[in-house]
Amino acid sequence: MSAQAETSGGKTPLTRLQTWWSNPWGKPRFLVLFTWLYVLWSLVPVAIAVVFGFNAGRSRSTWQGFSLRWYYQDPDLSVLHDPSLRDALLQSLKLAGLTMLIATPLGVALAIGLARWSGWGSRPANFLMLFPLVTPEIVMGVSLFLVFVYLFGFVQLGTQAQLLGHVTFTISYVVIIVRGRLFAVGREYEEAAMDLGASQWQAIRMVLLPMLTPAIWASLMIAFAISIDDFVITAFLMGDQSSATIPVKLYSAARAAPSPALNALASILLFASMLAITIAILVMRRYRKKEGAQGSAVEDFARLDL
Amino acid sequence: MSKRAEEKGVVGERRWLWPSFALPGVVWLIVLFVTPLYAILAMAMGVSDPIFGDTLPVWNPLRWDPSTFIEVLGDLFTGQLGVVFLRTLVYVAAATALSLLIGYPVAYYVARHAGRYRVLLLLLIIAPFWINYLMRMLAWVNLLTTEGYVNQILMFVGALDAPREWLVGKHETVILGLVYGYVPFLILPLFAALDRIDQRVIEAARDLGASPAQAFLRVTLPLSSQGVLAGCVIIMLPMFGDYYTATLLSGSPKTNMIAKLIEQNINASAGGSTGAALTVVLMVFVALLMTYYLYSVARATREARS
Numbered sequence: 001m002s003a004q005a006e007t008s009g010g011k012t013p014l015t016r017l018q019t020w021w022s023n024p025w026g027k028p029r030f031l032v033l034f035t036w037l038y039v040l041w042s043l044v045p046v047a048i049a050v051v052f053g054f055n056a057g058r059s060r061s062t063w064q065g066f067s068l069r070w071y072y073q074d075p076d077l078s079v080l081h082d083p084s085l086r087d088a089l090l091q092s093l094k095l096a097g098l099t100m101l102i103a104t105p106l107g108v109a110l111a112i113g114l115a116r117w118s119g120w121g122s123r124p125a126n127f128l129m130l131f132p133l134v135t136p137e138i139v140m141g142v143s144l145f146l147v148f149v150y151l152f153g154f155v156q157l158g159t160q161a162q163l164l165g166h167v168t169f170t171i172s173y174v175v176i177i178v179r180g181r182l183f184a185v186g187r188e189y190e191e192a193a194m195d196l197g198a199s200q201w202q203a204i205r206m207v208l209l210p211m212l213t214p215a216i217w218a219s220l221m222i223a224f225a226i227s228i229d230d231f232v233i234t235a236f237l238m239g240d241q242s243s244a245t246i247p248v249k250l251y252s253a254a255r256a257a258p259s260p261a262l263n264a265l266a267s268i269l270l271f272a273s274m275l276a277i278t279i280a281i282l283v284m285r286r287y288r289k290k291e292g293a294q295g296s297a298v299e300d301f302a303r304l305d306l
Numbered sequence: 307m308s309k310r311a312e313e314k315g316v317v318g319e320r321r322w323l324w325p326s327f328a329l330p331g332v333v334w335l336i337v338l339f340v341t342p343l344y345a346i347l348a349m350a351m352g353v354s355d356p357i358f359g360d361t362l363p364v365w366n367p368l369r370w371d372p373s374t375f376i377e378v379l380g381d382l383f384t385g386q387l388g389v390v391f392l393r394t395l396v397y398v399a400a401a402t403a404l405s406l407l408i409g410y411p412v413a414y415y416v417a418r419h420a421g422r423y424r425v426l427l428l429l430l431i432i433a434p435f436w437i438n439y440l441m442r443m444l445a446w447v448n449l450l451t452t453e454g455y456v457n458q459i460l461m462f463v464g465a466l467d468a469p470r471e472w473l474v475g476k477h478e479t480v481i482l483g484l485v486y487g488y489v490p491f492l493i494l495p496l497f498a499a500l501d502r503i504d505q506r507v508i509e510a511a512r513d514l515g516a517s518p519a520q521a522f523l524r525v526t527l528p529l530s531s532q533g534v535l536a537g538c539v540i541i542m543l544p545m546f547g548d549y550y551t552a553t554l555l556s557g558s559p560k561t562n563m564i565a566k567l568i569e570q571n572i573n574a575s576a577g578g579s580t581g582a583a584l585t586v587v588l589m590v591f592v593a594l595l596m597t598y599y600l601y602s603v604a605r606a607t608r609e610a611r612s
Contacts, residue, residue: 031415038412039430042490046437048455049445060448061455106331113328119321125328128335130603134596136547138565142572142585143342146349150363151341168338171331200323229438231550236572250440254447254554255473263448266441273436298425298432 050270053263060260070264079264085249089268092245096228099166103223107174108216115182132172140169141236148237158239165233170226174219181215214287221280225273349582350375361579378583394563398545401484402538405492413496434490443483443554447473475558483555484545492537499533539599546592564588
């Protein structure tokens with residue numbers, strides 16, 4: 001039987017795998033396998049955690065059937081009914097929403113200013129903008145905490161301080177995204193508009209801003225996603241438990257009081273940021289198509305180097 | 307108004323236009339990023355209140371008191387702090403090396419050989435960016451509990467006789483957690499660097515008689531060295547400021563990293579000054595990494611502009 005399989009050109013799965021593996025002309029086999037194993041390793045643990053948010057029982061390692069108990073059915077322990085979990089969800093959404101609305105206009109204006117302004121002061125301003133990107137988060141957390149406690153006493157720890165902190169580290173990301181688009185668009189369209197009689201303001205309002213729309217949308221979504229994901233700065237600027245966000249809850253309860261409701265809460269966070277990112281990619285893709293650009297929106301996204 | 311005067315007026319208006327776009331963002335960053343950084347110094351050099359015993363920041367550099375700072379430095383070279391600092395260095399070095407070993411083949415495959423799976427793979431590789439870090443750690447906490455899947459599988463294949471306590475003070479768990487957490491951030495800059503390499507250069511090397519291994523070692527690897535450096539710096543910066551990975555995956559003082567001491571000290575009423583001094587030490591230590599990264603980003607910006 002086995003001899004027959006060998007003579008007929010390797011029909012068993014094992015020999016087929018052997019020929020596939022030893023084919024010297026194909027793509028590098030080792031790399032194919034390695035890459036897909038990496039992707040599995042990086043995503044399967046998270047997928048398992050999401051699945052256990054739907055577990056019918058209390059265990060996070062034994063599957064006891066599907067239920068939405070931990071999302072809303074359980075009258076005491078579900079995300080919807082446990083006040084500490086629900087408040088964390090609301091606080092996360094509130095902070096991310098407000099951060100997005102404040103950081104985007106500030107960042108867009110800063111990006112336009114930095115891209116067009118070439119006098120003295122523009123270089124230091126550029127470095128200043130890049131600095132928050134390379135500063136370890138704990139340094140920003142400590143520094144903002146100290147400044148709100150000892151210098152700007154009128155800002156209370158809690159939502160106010162957290163919002164100011166979130167906007168501070170989000171601005172730079174917005175600038176990076178918008179700047180890429182500004183370089184791609186160039187100044188020609190604005191100059192053409194002004195040659196045709198538009199004032200500077202009209203050129204900005206009617207030519208530049210419409211051309212920046214995809215980048216502005218992407219900025220809104222990414223500011224939202226970055227803010228809702230933040231843990232360190234949020235934790236440092238927390239006043240009391242009422243300003244805890246989802247990541248803070250995950251940190252404090254992951255070891256102390258684990259229940260599938262925590263997995264459910266984390267999954268909601270995951271869905272929210274995935275939704276924001278999907279919208280950002282789709283918007284960029286639509287505009288790319290309209291302008292007939294090459295490549296794919298995902299590749300652009302990968303090159304952003306956030 | 308004569309034509310000349312009018313032109314002069316327009317030029318004058320234009321000169322202030324772009325800086326005024328940048329102004330709100332720049333002011334925001336000066337007030338909420340630069341000032342807080344100074345607050346760390348003021349606190350590290352602060353004096354303790356003779357009545358209450360807590361430390362207050364000193365804003366005037368002429369009246370700085372370096373005693374806490376000297377104490378911290380002494381502890382760093384001879385005391386317990388030195389042990390924690392050394393441990394942080396070993397963890398970061400090990401995690402960065404492992405991340406590079408895992409990340410390079412993946413980035414190489416996706417940039418060069420992925421073909422029709424390229425966009426899909428990129429999407430899967432970007433995905434962990436937008437999954438909350440703490441959720442990804444929570445996923446491993448679920449898997450690594452005594453009755454979790456990792457122990458189940460290892461016992462099933464016979465690698466373990468009894469369940470292992472992965473989550474209590476194990477160095478290998480913390481390092482693997484760091485690798486799992488940060489490797490996606492290394493892959494993207496590597497991908498961008500490898501993707502930029504002109505295919506024809508490698509073909510030329512092959513045509514001139516280089517073996518595939520030689521072509522890789524003498525052409526591809528040197529050309530991607532900038533991406534390797536940028537990627538390593540990108541993951542080392544947050545790793546030095548990481549305190550949550552070790553807390554979640556081990557929770558033992560035996561695996562504390564330097565940032566954990568900062569977090570513990572800054573919230574303690576009497577330790578604010580020590581915490582701030584530790585932050586300064588951390589900042590000085592990562593300053594080299596930050597400068598390199600800032601420099602490389604500024605260079606990339608100049609290239610994008612021209």
